[in-house]
Amino acid sequence: MQSQADKLKQIVKSDKRRSSKTKFIAVTSGKGGVGKSTISVNIGYLLSDFGYKVALFDADIGLANLDVLLKVQCDKNILDVLKGECSLEEIIVPVKKNLILIPGESGDEILKYGDQFIYERFFEETTTLDDLDYIIIDTGAGIGEHTRLFLNAADEVIVVTVPDPAAITDAYATIKITSKFKSRVYMLLNMVKNENEAKLIFDKINKVAASNIGKDFQLSLIGSLKNDKNISKTIRNRTVFVKEYPNSITTAEFKRIVKKMILELEHKVLDNDKDGGFGGFFKRLFEQF
Ligand SMILES: Nc1ncnc2c1ncn2[C@@H]1O[C@H](COP(=O)(O)OP(=O)(O)OP(=O)(O)O)[C@@H](O)[C@H]1O
Numbered sequence: 257m258q259s260q261a262d263k264l265k266q267i268v269k270s271d272k273r274r275s276s277k278t279k280f281i282a283v284t285s286g287k288g289g290v291g292k293s294t295i296s297v298n299i300g301y302l303l304s305d306f307g308y309k310v311a312l313f314d315a316d317i318g319l320a321n322l323d324v325l326l327k328v329q330c331d332k333n334i335l336d337v338l339k340g341e342c343s344l345e346e347i348i349v350p351v352k353k354n355l356i357l358i359p360g361e362s363g364d365e366i367l368k369y370g371d372q373f374i375y376e377r378f379f380e381e382t383t384t385l386d387d388l389d390y391i392i393i394d395t396g397a398g399i400g401e402h403t404r405l406f407l408n409a410a411d412e413v414i415v416v417t418v419p420d421p422a423a424i425t426d427a428y429a430t431i432k433i434t435s436k437f438k439s440r441v442y443m444l445l446n447m448v449k450n451e452n453e454a455k456l457i458f459d460k461i462n463k464v465a466a467s468n469i470g471k472d473f474q475l476s477l478i479g480s481l482k483n484d485k486n487i488s489k490t491i492r493n494r495t496v497f498v499k500e501y502p503n504s505i506t507t508a509e510f511k512r513i514v515k516k517m518i519l520e521l522e523h524k525v526l527d528n529d530k531d532g533g534f535g536g537f538f539k540r541l542f543e544q545f
């Protein structure tokens with residue numbers, strides 16, 4: 257008898273959709289509470305300010321909170337779409353011009369509700385999102401099974417860490433596991449004293465990675481953010497930092513990170529002709545089962 261996973265594989269393999277330019281960036285970490293959601297929201301916000309069409313996809317299994325951070329209300333999420341109870345369009349929450357939120361749910365549940373009809377419907381609907389330039393995936397902390405699936409399916413992975421040794425050890429564990437299926441990982445050093453501290457920490461991790469992971473694997477520093485008390489303030493007030501403090505040093509750091517990201521990804525997209533779009537992303541996700 258055919259297993260559910262086999263059925264899913266068949267569906268995704270027969271899914272012929274046009275290629276899309278949408279780039280999927282997963283923001284992850286080893287340890288929790290290092291700033292993934294803050295970074296996802298602010299990077300998404302800036303990209304949309306720059307004129308790109310962006311979606312924030314809340315993939316923090318069981319702990320989805322981007323709706324809270326963005327002060328928007330979501331009654332339904334991606335699970336309702338998979339269950340066939342509503343359309344993808346119905347769950348999308350507009351945040352601002354060029355920025356939408358795709359509310360997330362638990363990966364376990366996604367599998368539980370998977371049957372052929374639902375997935376076929378779902379794949380048909382994903383074309384709705386194919387004109388997006390970027391989808392930022394805010395994952396859960398730690399390299400649990402669900403997070404690993406999202407990282408694998410994403411085009412690029414950003415591992416966030418703070419300078420404390422426990423967070424660095426956990427970040428390295430995430431990098432090591434991610435290196436099994438990605439040839440490049442970006443690091444973002446958050447809550448540092450200064451740029452120099454970020455560089456020193458990155459160099460140390462990079463040395464360990466170079467000698468333990470292998471020369472084909474590339475670890476790059478995408479940038480760093482200083483500890484800024486106004487970030488916590490905006491989180492408490494449910495406002496977006498780069499919007500509230502557009503002229504701050506930290507917003508300049510965020511902008512530098514975003515510009516570097518755009519530059520690096522636009523180079524890479526030239527030799528990237530795998531299935532794109534939201535459908536392509538889910539195809540990659542389901543192919544792993
Ligand atoms: N650069 C920074 N300076 C000061 N505070 C920060 C900075 N970045 C994040 N924070 C604060 O750290 C806390 C955790 O941030 P956030 O919720 O974004 O982390 P997370 O990695 O998404 O957490 P979780 O693993 O629980 O999802 C928040 O209160 C936020 O305000």
Ligand SMILES: [Mg+2]
Pocket residue numbers: 292293294316321394
């Ligand atoms: Mg979070």
